[in-house]
Amino acid sequence: MSLFPKRFADGARLELNGVVVRLAVNRRARRISLRIDAKTGEARVTAPSLSRLADAVDFAQSRRDWIATQLAARPTPKTWRAGDLITVFGETCRLDPDGRRPRFVSGDHNGSTRLTGCGRGDVDIGLVTRAIRHEALAVFARRVNHYCTALGEPTPTLSLSDAHTRWGSCAPARAGRPPSIRLSWRLALAPFLVADYVVAHECAHLLEANHGPRFWRHVHGLVGEHRPHRDWLRAHGGGLHAFGR
Numbered sequence: 001m002s003l004f005p006k007r008f009a010d011g012a013r014l015e016l017n018g019v020v021v022r023l024a025v026n027r028r029a030r031r032i033s034l035r036i037d038a039k040t041g042e043a044r045v046t047a048p049s050l051s052r053l054a055d056a057v058d059f060a061q062s063r064r065d066w067i068a069t070q071l072a073a074r075p076t077p078k079t080w081r082a083g084d085l086i087t088v089f090g091e092t093c094r095l096d097p098d099g100r101r102p103r104f105v106s107g108d109h110n111g112s113t114r115l116t117g118c119g120r121g122d123v124d125i126g127l128v129t130r131a132i133r134h135e136a137l138a139v140f141a142r143r144v145n146h147y148c149t150a151l152g153e154p155t156p157t158l159s160l161s162d163a164h165t166r167w168g169s170c171a172p173a174r175a176g177r178p179p180s181i182r183l184s185w186r187l188a189l190a191p192f193l194v195a196d197y198v199v200a201h202e203c204a205h206l207l208e209a210n211h212g213p214r215f216w217r218h219v220h221g222l223v224g225e226h227r228p229h230r231d232w233l234r235a236h237g238g239g240l241h242a243f244g245r
Helices: 050-062 064-072 125-151 185-189 192-204 213-223 227-241
Strands: 013-016 019-025 033-036 043-047 085-088 091-096 103-105 113-116 157-161 168-171 180-184
Touching: 013 050, 019 050, 019 064, 033 064, 043 050, 043 064, 050 064, 085 113, 085 125, 085 185, 103 125, 125 157, 125 180, 125 185, 125 192, 125 213, 168 192, 180 185, 180 192, 185 192, 185 227, 192 213, 192 227
Parallel strands: 019 043, 091 113, 157 180
Antiparallel strands: 013 019, 033 043, 085 091, 103 113, 168 180
16 A cells, blocks of 8 residues: 555656655556656656556655665756867867857867857857757768668668667658658767767668667678777766756
């Protein structure tokens, strides 16, 4: 029996000993689950039905120390200032909020790349993100075309995502619908070879929808040894997701 016999509402926020948890109902869920939203940093406990929300609250209560530890470990939002450096596809760029439209300018008098137009006096991280997304889409489009040519596949439609659980996804052609690939724009913050591996990975899914031996042979044929790139994402991917919060 639940320690909290009252009824709870889907979407409600509840404070459990100083830890705030949002309640959610997902009728496709098979069991109660608890997670920290990678984008918002919010603790969320999900139940498969409204009648199980009280049990979900009990579960969250039993894991309150885990929730507090996870929230404390999240990166502190950074305040960006003029002159700060970011890395885009492995190239160091200096933020320059000079009031012009956001764009990358290579080879200034210091020999470095500048990202101009990211605010007026102060850095506007929204404008920085917009510029990075624009650059990411252009680079990814070139690499998707390159790998699809190598695989003998038609170039799919390409779009960017803000997903925090997947770096990319591929939907092969079916029932007259063209193939499509979605890639996280935050890959632009990774070294070029790491981001490029993810592009090749998703292109290989145009031929193989699984992760079997033939799929990995395609990936190896495109980028060679892939494990260092996967290891880099496992080690540093959380830092990419923290950008712009």
